Amino acid sequence: MIASNETFVIAAYALTWLVLLGYVWRLVSKDGRARGDYARVSGRGEDLR
Amino acid sequence: MPTNDRSLDSSLPRRTGIWLAFACFAVLGAAQAYSISNSPAEGDMGHLQKIMYVHVPAAWMTFLAFFVVLVFSVLYLWRRREAYDLIAASAAEVGAVFNGLTLALGMIWGRPTWGVWWTWDARLTSTLVLFLIFIGYLALRGFVDDPGQRARWSAAVGIIGAINVPIVYMSVMWWRTLHQQPSSPSTLDPAYTLGLRLNAIALLLVMIYFIRRRYEIARLERAAEQAAQMAAMGGR
Numbered sequence: 001m002i003a004s005n006e007t008f009v010i011a012a013y014a015l016t017w018l019v020l021l022g023y024v025w026r027l028v029s030k031d032g033r034a035r036g037d038y039a040r041v042s043g044r045g046e047d048l049r
Numbered sequence: 050m051p052t053n054d055r056s057l058d059s060s061l062p063r064r065t066g067i068w069l070a071f072a073c074f075a076v077l078g079a080a081q082a083y084s085i086s087n088s089p090a091e092g093d094m095g096h097l098q099k100i101m102y103v104h105v106p107a108a109w110m111t112f113l114a115f116f117v118v119l120v121f122s123v124l125y126l127w128r129r130r131e132a133y134d135l136i137a138a139s140a141a142e143v144g145a146v147f148n149g150l151t152l153a154l155g156m157i158w159g160r161p162t163w164g165v166w167w168t169w170d171a172r173l174t175s176t177l178v179l180f181l182i183f184i185g186y187l188a189l190r191g192f193v194d195d196p197g198q199r200a201r202w203s204a205a206v207g208i209i210g211a212i213n214v215p216i217v218y219m220s221v222m223w224w225r226t227l228h229q230q231p232s233s234p235s236t237l238d239p240a241y242t243l244g245l246r247l248n249a250i251a252l253l254l255v256m257i258y259f260i261r262r263r264y265e266i267a268r269l270e271r272a273a274e275q276a277a278q279m280a281a282m283g284g285r
Contacts, residue, residue: 005097012100012157019150034269042276
């Protein structure tokens, strides 16, 4: 079965949002990990916003 | 070139960061909604043309991110300021995301228009090489423990990698390719120009937000690395 043009357009936009929001998710988790590591080794994590 | 605690205080408050992210993605959503609903079906491709609004800006952001890598890699080698290395590394990661997205969107567009997902065309191949260079750049940063050495080697790879950008751009003019000539507002039918501009601006905002956030995290990671080294030496 050959997908219609609209299917490819929807797939392109869905992939764009998936990748961009996926990267936001990665940034959020990396940020949390970095804050945790910094708090653990420096003892001033609570000062970080 | 230490990352001191005071430099971490210039990072955005969390709530501001969340609102900025929300604003950037809202602008992107609005630009996409406008361009999808206002551009007519193209003569040859029909509605497939609408993939241009995500594929072409993603490619431009790839080029721009790697230009940032080039500038800050050169600045690092010249001035040896750690911040320049961290900005280059942040831009390289974000550029790799946009580069991968460009390749994937090109494949989705290529299948219904060319009949194949992939072909070893000069534009596609040079874009893939660019992607692999920056994946290598990011892998290199993970392998090297010494921060000074990591920054110097990364800067060298970043400069070499960015030199590939003009090759990617010019590939469709230098070689006979299946890929069309570069799309830009000057080569487009006016019906599609505004949509392309709006999407490019929206994705530029997203890219700036990404690089900024990644840079803040990189500073935090570096500060934690330094604090761990100090603690290991008993200098806390």
